[in-house]
Amino acid sequence: xxxxxxxxxxxxxxxxxxxxxxFPPVSPLQANLGGHASRYRSPVAxxxxxxxxxxxxxxxxxxxxxxxxxxLSPDDDVDKYDIAFLGAPFDTGTTARPGARFGPSGIRWxxxxxxxxxxxxxxTHENTFLGWARxxxxxxxxxxxxxxxxxxQQLEKAHKVVSSRTANTTEVADVPRIITLxxxxxxxxxxxxxxxxxxxxxxxxxxxxxxxxxxPKVLGGGISDYAGLNHGTFLHIAHEEGLILNSSAHAGIxxxxxxxSYDWKNDKRCGxxxxxxxxxxxxxVSGIIDKLKARVGDTNVYISVDIDVLDPAYxxxxxxAEVGGWTTRxxxxxxxxxxxLNVIGADVVEVAPIYDNPGETTVLAAGEVAHRLMSLMxxxxxxPLRRP
Ligand SMILES: *[C@@H]1O[C@H](CO)[C@@H](O)[C@H](O)[C@H]1NC(C)=O
Ligand SMILES: *[C@@H]1O[C@H](CO)[C@@H](O)[C@H](O)[C@H]1NC(C)=O
Ligand SMILES: *[C@@H]1O[C@H](CO)[C@@H](O)[C@H](O)[C@H]1NC(C)=O
Ligand SMILES: [Mn+2]
Numbered sequence: 001x002x003x004x005x006x007x008x009x010x011x012x013x014x015x016x017x018x019x020x021x022x023f024p025p026v027s028p029l030q031a032n033l034g035g036h037a038s039r040y041r042s043p044v045a046x047x048x049x050x051x052x053x054x055x056x057x058x059x060x061x062x063x064x065x066x067x068x069x070x071x072l073s074p075d076d077d078v079d080k081y082d083i084a085f086l087g088a089p090f091d092t093g094t095t096a097r098p099g100a101r102f103g104p105s106g107i108r109w110x111x112x113x114x115x116x117x118x119x120x121x122x123x124t125h126e127n128t129f130l131g132w133a134r135x136x137x138x139x140x141x142x143x144x145x146x147x148x149x150x151x152x153q154q155l156e157k158a159h160k161v162v163s164s165r166t167a168n169t170t171e172v173a174d175v176p177r178i179i180t181l182x183x184x185x186x187x188x189x190x191x192x193x194x195x196x197x198x199x200x201x202x203x204x205x206x207x208x209x210x211x212x213x214x215x216p217k218v219l220g221g222g223i224s225d226y227a228g229l230n231h232g233t234f235l236h237i238a239h240e241e242g243l244i245l246n247s248s249a250h251a252g253i254x255x256x257x258x259x260x261s262y263d264w265k266n267d268k269r270c271g272x273x274x275x276x277x278x279x280x281x282x283x284x285v286s287g288i289i290d291k292l293k294a295r296v297g298d299t300n301v302y303i304s305v306d307i308d309v310l311d312p313a314y315x316x317x318x319x320x321a322e323v324g325g326w327t328t329r330x331x332x333x334x335x336x337x338x339x340x341l342n343v344i345g346a347d348v349v350e351v352a353p354i355y356d357n358p359g360e361t362t363v364l365a366a367g368e369v370a371h372r373l374m375s376l377m378x379x380x381x382x383x384p385l386r387r388p
Contacts, residue, residue: 056115062137063107063181064114064129064371071138071162080168082133083377084178085370086158087140090151091352093186093230095219096320099352104140104181106317106353107370110363114371121375123336128378134168135374148229152190159194175199175384177377179370182349184319185212185231188304191345192243195302198384199344203296204248206235207331208306209277209322210255211263213239213270218258231319231350239270244302246271249295251288251334252309253277255322277309277325285330289337296341300382303338303346305331305369307362317355317362328365335372342382346373 056065063085070078071086087104094100116129129135141158143151159178167176175198180191185208195202206212213235215221216228229237238244248270254277257263267274273295275288283291308318311325326334348370356362 056112061105061108061112062139064111064116064119064137064367066116066129066135066137069136069138071136071165072141072158078165079136080134080166081136081176082167082169082173083135083374084162084176085135085137085181085374086162086178087138087181088143088155088183088187088190088347088349089140090143090145090148090155090182090187091184091319092145092148092151093234094184094319094350095230095232097352097355098184098319099317099354100182100184100319100350101145102353103183103349103351103366106351106356106363107181107348107366108137109353109367110360110365111367111370114367124375126375126379128375131378132169132172132381133378135378138162148186149226152186152229155187155190156193159191160197163194163198173381173383177343177382178345179373179377180345180347180349181366181370182347182351185304185306185349186229186234187349188302188347189229189234189238191347192238192302193241195345196243198386199300199382200385201243201245202302202344203245203299204235204238204272205292205296205301205303205338205341206248206250206272206306207252207304207309208250209252209308209325210306210320211235211250211253211257211267211272211274212306213267213272214258214263215266218263218266235272236266236270244271245299247296247299249273249275249292251275251292252326252331254324255320280326280330285333285337288334292334292338293341298342300342300344303335303343303373303376305335305346305348305373306350307348307366307369308350310365315351315362315365316357317352318350319352320350328368331365332368332372335369335376338376339379341376342380343373343376344382344384346377348373 221228
């Protein structure tokens with residue numbers, strides 16, 4: 001039989017030409033994805049056949065090319081982990097531009113050049129991907145997009161399932177910690193309703209341009225109870241539910257409030273101290289780090305980063321952008337400066353990729369923020385109050 005290559009190509013249907021092209025064996029199917037270590041090894045460094053080894057950009061897009069684990073499986077028997085990324089595709093609690101339901105995939109996309117095999121930090125000379133912790137991506141929680149109440153219950157349950165599995169490295173930390181990829185800021189409430197189970201009430205370090213402690217009677221609650229739980233009121237509700245400590249702090253505040261006689265007072269009552277965006281001009285990055293550390297002391301800390309803490313020049317793709325914010329470098333330096341705090345949970349929220357630019361400014365920033373939050377967790381293991 002004649003090989004098709006011996007025939008003039010124009011005599012062949014296009015499909016048979018495509019079929020005859022033999023690609024080299026670079027498919028992830030042939031790569032060794034079995035173990036954590038093999039996935040982390042650079043094909044060049046391992047001396048193995050580079051054509052048959054895992055590389056970034058291959059397979060499905062997980063955060064920083066981490067292994068995917070089906071953390072929400074009904075089975076007890078899933079791969080163990082110590083730190084888990086969990087997506088929260090929810091954006092119906094927003095008061096302006098929607099789109100953060102696509103934040104989790106946007107942030108993963110922004111992190112796709114990160115790879116454990118090549119992540120030695122130029123500032124710390126550490127590679128936190130290769131520390132004691134097994135770090136995985138659990139994918140996104142299944143959330144209905146039609147009912148906020150149900151979606152937040154689903155998210156809370158997902159947090160409880162993911163954080164209730166036995167950690168991999170129990171001699172270091174018993175309870176897995178979660179970094180949520182939001183989602184609008186309402187999703188933080190579901191996380192805090194779960195962290196209290198293992199860690200008790202926590203100090204929240206809240207990076208944001210808005211206070212997000214609005215009383216529902218000021219923001220949304222005048223319409224209905226349902227509308228009163230949104231991305232501007234969740235910290236008020238977290239306080240009312242006893243989930244947070246009065247040693248909490250906002251950082252990067254610059255948006256106006258609605259009721260001048262009530263909102264600031266209520267914010268304080270909810271347990272917050274305010275560091276404004278312009279404080280950085282007076283006290284610098286190190287002054288802000290010192291204030292935050294002094295405020296939370298040795299309590300357990302949840303760090304929530306609303307990407308709108310950055311100036312829209314650095315993060316245009318968000319729901320309620322406010323000019324006059326911090327640069328990406330300033331935020332990363334402040335986060336790194338929080339090393340040593342007992343960080344028991346964290347999130348990056350309000351990333352709405354549809355408003356990003358072709359340079360992907362926002363998702364790149366959000367990916368690096370999530371990486372820095374992960375590093376804080378690796379640097380400081382924390383023992384839970386209650387085990388799973
Ligand atoms: C899980 O923990 C065990 C024992 O602590 C350790 O030997 C192993 O390397 C860890 N697994 C991963 C994938 O890190
Ligand atoms: C927080 O509350 C405790 C007890 O309720 C009180 O002793 C403490 O002074 C308060 N701290 C702050 C920073 O308001
Ligand atoms: C602001 O809050 C105060 C105290 O709750 C209330 O009396 C007042 O009516 C509010 N003002 C507006 C404009 O909502
Ligand atoms: Mn917010």
